[in-house]
Amino acid sequence: MNDNSLTNQQTDRRGFLRATAMAVATSLAANGFAEEKTPTSSTPPGGFDLPVIPDVTWDKAPCRFCGTGCHVMVGVKDGRIVAVTGDRQAEVNKGLLCVKGYHTGLILYGNDRLKTPLLRKNGKLEPVSWDEAINVIAKRIHGAPERFAIYGSGQWTIPEGYAANKFIKGGLSNNHIDPNARLCMASAVTGYISTYGVDEPYNCYDDLDHCDVLILWGNNFAEMHPVLFSRVVDRRLRGEKVVLVDLTTRRTRTSQQADHVMIMQPQSDMAIANGIARELLVRDAWSKDFVNKHCNFRGPGQPATLMGEAISFEQYRAELDEYTPEMVSKLSGLSLKQLGVLFDLFANPKLKITSLWCMGMNQHTQGTAINNLVHGVHLLSGHWGKKGDGPQSLTGQPSACGTVREVGTLAHALPGDLRVDDARHREIAEKLWHVPAGRINPKPGYHTVLMWEKFCTSSTEPGGIDTIWVQVTNPGQSLPNTHKLFDAKAQHPEKFLIVSDVYPTATTELADLVLPSAMWVEKNGVYGNSERRTQQWNRMVDPPGEARDDAWQTIAVAHRLMELGHPGMNDGEGRFLFHQADASGSELPIWDWATYRTTNMDERLYEEYRPFTAFKHKQVAPYQELVKAHGLRWPVVQSADGTWKETRYRFIEGEDSFVEPRKGFQFYHSVTKDDKALIWFRPYVAPPEMPDAEYPYWLDTGRVLEHWHTGTMTMRVPQLRRAMPGAYVEISREDAVRLDVKTGDNVKLATRRGELVITAWVDGRASCSPGHLFVPFFDERKLINRLTLDAHCPFSKEPDYKKCAARLTKVT
Amino acid sequence: MWISSFVVTLTEDIAHREAVIEALRSIPSFTVGDLPTPSRVPVVVEVDDSQQSRFWYDWVEQLPGVVKVDVAFVSCDENDRETMSLADAAEVESAR
Incomplete structure (x- = not known):
């Protein structure tokens, strides 16, 4: 080929790509x-409007970032990702992507990908073979299986989490497994379970297309879930009226679009919710018909418990009595006029009100309580159960719902919303796993904060944890109070930390063994997003070097343990715990990497898990149905004609197949066994740490648009790194003047747990109120979680990253 | 060669809309498509590398009258991926 033809070819290709992009x-x-253009879940993937580019093959995948569950189409050429476009057939995002999705293809190609197992020898991580790595782990567990723990993730795929859960609970008879999702949505779980007896939202994103009012409870929706926010913005641009209320502790990009920006004091969301409930009663504007038919009342009890105790309507009214508008105004900092706006909205039965929340309500020492209260104001006002009219939690990770809540990778849980402390549930799980009766330990394992406390204290302590295996997460950066809960590991050389990851992180810094993992489209996967939607994708490219799937790592260790003689690695019939057979019935050696790669273990593990989902009416779709779809919202039920139907709204007749005829509306997993939900009274409780003379500021932490959580992946994408290169402390103009601090100055930020020198950003991207500071946690060079508080909700055990007391001084 | 396309959503303010469209058309590496609706503009950005592409994304997002920018399509060729990898290496090394 001569130079001219090459140039012509390049020009043609460029013109072709330009035309395609346009x-x-x-x-x-x-x-x-626009809804009328919306494709349905049954539209075949890649069926239309897919860009046709020579030599590029396309396949679908959910985006790797956040819990929204946008679908992308990934273009692959010569074994590498060369193009990404939004999946126009996906109901979630309808072809649009945010800036993180734009770069999602690049996260695989950071130059420091982990490519070989590394074992710490004489203080230094040195390459070892997979065989040696698997041996080291198996021997370590075999020596003390009860002192071993797994710390997983809402970024685990469903099969990965399922394999880890079965390995530890069904194999080792040990329940010390907990995920990082404990840190982000555990309060939503306890909130749902104590309100209507079963976890996860009954509703879905369709509410965004139908609501008249959108109330964001401490949720920077525009930056954290930008594609969902776009749905609302689009409606407004089409001339539809959607009132946006931003109930927040700091002004953000969301505030710029809001009709009402209500800056509240930290923790006062509880008082506001109680104030709304009281006002509904005072105005006699509560929904008597809905409440009488579908609700009971509940108080926290003495002492307060997750399930509390029944109270009468009169008791409920009496408990709310002190939450007058004046009292709520004083606690929250909202004016009476602002409170009046909220009261008027909830008191209007003609409006459809959607409440959304994420970390602001969940990362809260009263996280369960505030979840209960927001459900409660919706139930009491009757703003529940119609399209666009109900409360809905969002998640921050792509499979916090699928892998954590549904697969049950929490320390107390079993797959399908079952519990280890319920004998009947254990029996179900033991039968499905084909393990002997009594194999599953009835005692819940350690939740995240306790697990890491036990790991970071001396091994001589009873009930200690000596070995933790971390998969798909970065606790060295994301745990609260990391000096105490992570860094202290360095003082205990007898402890052993195993980390499976794709890049070096703050966690691998202290690891004794590092395992290189495959990520995203380097492996098959299944995720479950915030709206009960299960999403499947295929492996499209090979992982680099010797990187391997996390599920394979778990299975290989299980098999080595079986070879070492651990009885738990056999099922009740004496076969390997993860036994798989080929078509002729012969055992498939799936612990062997080559066999694993040529077997779709995702489908096998997922289909093994699927029967669990029937017990709480959370039936996920068959794997092959997911292959054809852009995700399906459970419960997915088979129609008489053999087709599979997803469920947009649970508990509503006509939408949910499990609602009995003529019931209309039925909370069929009701706590009180009478098909009713609970309206809770939970009192306002002050935060455990508040500003004082020594530490006079509120410190809030969180995320930014450009970076995914601890930045492990996104900080390696040059464009994202350039756009947001480092962490900063956001400070109000008033405080900056008083402290003589300018943007770019170094300041020392201190709490009772540690201190950090960091760059000041006056007013920042958002805007803090005087007395308030904000620091994002994506930057591993500025470990803000060394300063945060590990105090947590007594029921969900989720820590509060959003408020603690801090001091700020200028560095001269 | 990086070719990407955005959907730029504009405010309802007519003057702002016209100013944004004029600004978009003034950039040589942009191709502004026909407006299928008054509030959404399709734009193709053709630049040498990914850094420039991201620069223009940010630039568009900051324009008064722009409500949001959604990404529609991204494509890069083999040489750009090499560049990205080298840039990535330099940044990560300097940061660690």
Whole structure:
């Protein structure tokens, strides 16, 4: 080929790509999120409008970032990702992507990907073979299986989490497994369970297309879930009226679009919710018909418990009595006029109100309580159960719902919302796992904070944890109070930390063994997003070097333990715990990497897990149905004609197949066994640490648009790193003047747990109120969680990253 | 060669809309498509590398009258991926 033909070919290709890019954008611009253009879940993937580029093959995958569950189409050429476009057939995002999705293809290609197992020898991590690595882990566990723990993730795929859960609970008879999702949505779990007896939202994102009012409870929706926010923005641009209320402790990009920005004092969300409930009663504007038919009342009890105790309506009214508008105004800092806006909205039965929340309500020492209270104001006002009219929690990780809540990788749980402390549930799990009766330990394991406390204290302590295996997460950066809960490991050389990850992190810094993992489309996967939608994808490219799937790592260790003679690694019939057979019935050696790679173990593990989901009416779709779809919302039930139907709204007749005829509305997993939900009274409780003379500021931490959580992946994407290169402390202009601090100055930020020198950003991207500070946690060079508080909700055990007392001084 | 396309959503303010479209059309590496609706503009950005692409994304997002920018399509060729990898290496090394 001569130079001219090469140039012509490049020009042609460029013109072709330009035309393709324009066609995709023009089509999206024409449709936006307009509902009439919406494809359905049954539309085949890749069936239309897929860019046709020579030598590029396309396949679907959910985006790797956040819990929204946007679908992307990934273009692969010569074994590498060369193009990404939004999946226009996906109901979640309808072809649009946020800036993180834009870069999602690049996260695989950081130059420091972990490519070989590394074992610490004489203080230094040195390459070892997989065989040696697996041996080291198996021997370590075999020596003290009860002192071993797994710390997992809401970024685990469903099969990965399922394998880890079965390995430890069904194999080792040990329940010390907990995920990082404990740190982000455990309060939503306890909130749902104590309100209507079963976890996860009854509703879905469709509410965003139908609500008249959207109330964001401490949720920076525009930056954290930008594609969902786009649905609302699009409606407003089409001329629809959607009132946006931003109930927040700091002004953010969300505030810029809000009709009402209500800056509240930290923790006062509880008082506000109680104030709304009281006002509904005072105005006699509560929904008597809905409440009488579908609700009971409940108080916390003495002492307060997760399930509390029944109270009468009169008791409920009496408990709310002190939450007058004046009292709530004083606690929250909202004006009476602002409170009046909220009261008027909830008192209007003609409006459809959607409440959304994420970390602001969940990372809260009263996280369960505030979840209960927000459900409660919706139930009491009757703003529940109609399209666009109900409360809904969002998640921050792509499979916090699928892998953590549904697969049950929490320390107390079994797959399918079953519990280890329930004999009947254990029996179900033991039968499905084919393990002997009594194999599953009835005692819940350690939740995250306790697990790491036990790991970071001396091994001579009873009930200690000596070995932790971390998969798909970075606790060295994300745990609260990390000096105490992570860094202290360095003082205990007898402890052993195993980390499976894709890049070096703050966690691998202290690891004794590092295992290189495959990520995203380097492996098959299944995720479950915030709206009960299960999403499947196929492996599209090979992982680098010797990186391997996390589920394979778990299975290989299990098999080595079986070879070492651990009885728990056999099922009740004496076969390997993860026994798989080929078509002829012969055992498939799936612990062997080559066999694992040529077997779709994702499908096998997922199908093994699927029967669990029937017990709480959370039936997930068959794997092969997921292959055909863009995710399906459970419960997915088979119709008489053999087709599979997803469920948009639970508990509503006509939407949910499990609602009995003529019931209309039925909370069929009701705590009180009478098909009713609970309206809770939970009192306002002050935060455990508040500003004082020594530490006069509120410190809030969180995320930024450009970076995914601890930045392990996104800080390696040059464009994202350039856009947001380092952490900063956001400070109000008033405080900056008083402290003589300018943007770019170094300041020392201190709490009772540690201190950090960091750059000041006056007013920042958002805008703090005087007396308030904000620091994002994505930057591993500025470990803000060394300063945060490990105090947590007594029921969900979720720590509060959003409020502690801090001091700020200028560094001169 | 990086070719990407955005959907730029504009405010309802007519003057702002016209100013944004004029600004978009003034950039040589941009191709502004036909407006299928008054509030959404399809734009193709053709630049030498990913850093420039991201620069223009940010630039568009900051324009008065722009409500949001959604990404529609991203494509890069083999040479750009090498560049990205080298840049990545330099940044990660300097940061660690």
